[in-house]
Amino acid sequence: MREIIAGIFICMGTIVFALSLLGIYRLKYVMNRMHAAAMGDTMGLGLVVIGLIILGHDVFHIAKYILMILFFWMSSPIASHMIGKVEMLTNKDYDERVHGK
Amino acid sequence: MYLILLILWFIFSGKVTLEIFLFGLVICGWLYWFMTKHMDYSIQNDLKLIAKIPRFIKYGIILVWEVIKSNLAVIRIILSPGLEADPTFYTFETDLKTEVARVTLANCITLTPGTYTVALEDNKYTIHALDKSFTEGIEESVFVKQLRKLEE
Numbered sequence: 271m272r273e274i275i276a277g278i279f280i281c282m283g284t285i286v287f288a289l290s291l292l293g294i295y296r297l298k299y300v301m302n303r304m305h306a307a308a309m310g311d312t313m314g315l316g317l318v319v320i321g322l323i324i325l326g327h328d329v330f331h332i333a334k335y336i337l338m339i340l341f342f343w344m345s346s347p348i349a350s351h352m353i354g355k356v357e358m359l360t361n362k363d364y365d366e367r368v369h370g371k
Numbered sequence: 372m373y374l375i376l377l378i379l380w381f382i383f384s385g386k387v388t389l390e391i392f393l394f395g396l397v398i399c400g401w402l403y404w405f406m407t408k409h410m411d412y413s414i415q416n417d418l419k420l421i422a423k424i425p426r427f428i429k430y431g432i433i434l435v436w437e438v439i440k441s442n443l444a445v446i447r448i449i450l451s452p453g454l455e456a457d458p459t460f461y462t463f464e465t466d467l468k469t470e471v472a473r474v475t476l477a478n479c480i481t482l483t484p485g486t487y488t489v490a491l492e493d494n495k496y497t498i499h500a501l502d503k504s505f506t507e508g509i510e511e512s513v514f515v516k517q518l519r520k521l522e523e
Contacts, residue, residue, distance in 0.1 A: 286442070293449035302458050305445055305501040308484040313442040316435075333382045347481035347488075354489045354499060 276324040283317030290314060300357050304350055311346045315339065372417050373403045423521060430517045434479060437513065441483040448502060460489070462497050465515065472518045479514050 286309065293306025319335050326332045380395040381387060406412040467473050473491065480498055481487040490497040 286446075289446055289449060293445070296449060299458075301499050302501060304487065305484050306449060308482070308487070309442055309445055312438050312482060312484060316438075330382060330385050333378075337379075337382065343482060344478075347478040350487055351477070351481050351489070354487055358489050358497075 272324060276321040279317050279321030279324065283314050283319075283321065286310065286314040286317060301354060304353060308346070308350060311342065315342060372406065372412055373399060376402055426517070426521055430521065433513050433517060434482070437479075438483050441485045444504075445484045445501065457503050459500050459503055460497060461500055462495060464494050465496065466494070467515070467518055472521065476514055476518055 290306045290310035293309065294303050297303045297306055316339060319339050323332050323335050326335065376399040377395055380399060381391070384391050384395070403412075407414065465473065465476065467476060473494065477488040477491050477496065480496070485502065486498050486500045488496055488498050
């Protein structure tokens with residue numbers, strides 16, 4: 271039973287990762303694509319780790335998985351903020367920036 | 372902070388024995404002394420923070436809930452056939468006082484898919500949103516209310 275629930279969570283996480291990949295290809299411009307990429311970081315990773323927590327053996331496994339989410343959620347916004355800032359500073363074409371032509 | 376260091380020590384060592392416990396006490400004590408001396412940590416501030424733990428937990432729960440909601444919204448946009456999105460830039464000001472609260476707000480905006488902070492100067496945020504609906508009510512979002520309570 272436990273394995274089935276964990277499997278469902280991991281499959282959902284993988285589907286979210288697939289959707290975010292699809293989003294990266296369908297959207298047109300760096301700044302729009304980053305929104306799709308952020309989805310994999312947050313919800314995809316979260317769901318996969320919840321599945322792994324259900325499968326975990328003892329307290330230390332679970333605590334390490336939670337730490338993984340914590341550090342990832344602390345570092346990923348900084349990275350995407352830097353990408354956005356660099357793009358904003360280097361590309362002066364406002365129309366491309368906003369509408370992604 | 373000392374307790375957090377000690378908990379981290381136990382998590383990374385993977386099991387609890389007397390030996391590990393004693394080593395942990397000594398090493399975390401030394402590290403905490405170093406942090407109070409050379410970084411901006413002090414025992415008084417940490418004691419104040421302990422009283423705010425329930426609010427931090429509440430903030431975390433709200434953050435997870437917002438992330439789930441905005442994830443579903445972004446998935447809907449990606450799967451819609453014509454990509455009915457209208458990317459915009461949006462600028463707003465906040466009245467949060469401390470730097471830590473402002474940076475936390477910027478990070479939380481970036482963490483939720485659909486919006487991210489491009490620039491943060493003093494109290495002016497420039498955010499990029501995938502659709503106009505994401506920017507509605509962002510000046511007075513739940514994050515701002517919770518952070519204002521945490522600042523007190």
